Amino acid sequence: MGRWQDGRGRLIVHGERGELAVPLEIATSYRARTKGLLGRDSVDGTLLLSPAGSVHTFRMRFPIDVAYLDRRLRVIAVRTMKPGRLGLPRLRSRHVLEAEAGAMKGWGIHVGVRVGVVVE
Numbered sequence: 001m002g003r004w005q006d007g008r009g010r011l012i013v014h015g016e017r018g019e020l021a022v023p024l025e026i027a028t029s030y031r032a033r034t035k036g037l038l039g040r041d042s043v044d045g046t047l048l049l050s051p052a053g054s055v056h057t058f059r060m061r062f063p064i065d066v067a068y069l070d071r072r073l074r075v076i077a078v079r080t081m082k083p084g085r086l087g088l089p090r091l092r093s094r095h096v097l098e099a100e101a102g103a104m105k106g107w108g109i110h111v112g113v114r115v116g117v118v119v120e
Contacts, residue, residue, distance in 0.1 A: 004050060004119060006032045011046055011097070012116035015108030022046055022107055024117065037064065037098055045099065048117065052096040054089035057081045063101035067109050068093040075113045078104055 004026045011024040023045030027033045033049050038059050049055065055066055060083040068077040068090040077090055080101050097109070109115070 004028050004048075004117065007119060009117055009119040011048070012118060013107050013109055014114045014116065017108055020107055021118075024048055026050070026117070026119070043098070043100055046103070047098045048095060049098065050095040053091075053093040054087045055081070055096055055098065056086045057083045058086075059083075065097075065099045065101055065104040065109075067097040067099075067104055069095040069097065069115065073115050073117070075109060075111055075115065078110055 006029050007026050009024045009026060011022040013020040013022065025047045027036065027047060028050050033052060036049060037043055037047060041061055057064060063080060063082045066079045066081055066087060067075050070076050070092045071094045073095070076092055079087065081087060
């Protein structure tokens with residue numbers, strides 16, 4: 001866990017409804033993490049920023065859901081952020097997931113849920 005490279009994969013959500021696979025973009029390099037979702041009009045699935053403990057939405061074009069993950073990929077907080085906001089750092093957060101606002105609720109991502117990463 002946590003030793004990924006920039007690229008694509010699938011996020012596996014281990015929720016009450018079983019396992020759900022979501023398209024995933026992985027951003028681990030400084031450049032990829034800094035760019036994140038800036039300049040985009042949407043995102044297909046979700047973006048994993050690693051390592052990361054907080055995010056901002058300055059210069060973003062749409063509101064996003066943000067899930068903070070601990071080192072074992074368990075969700076410790078989920079927030080919806082409008083453009084132009086600065087998120088508070090989460091103490092135990094090692095990774096952050098970003099998706100379009102409302103998407104995470106549909107996938108069953110909430111505090112306590114465990115996720116997995118499959119690299120393609």
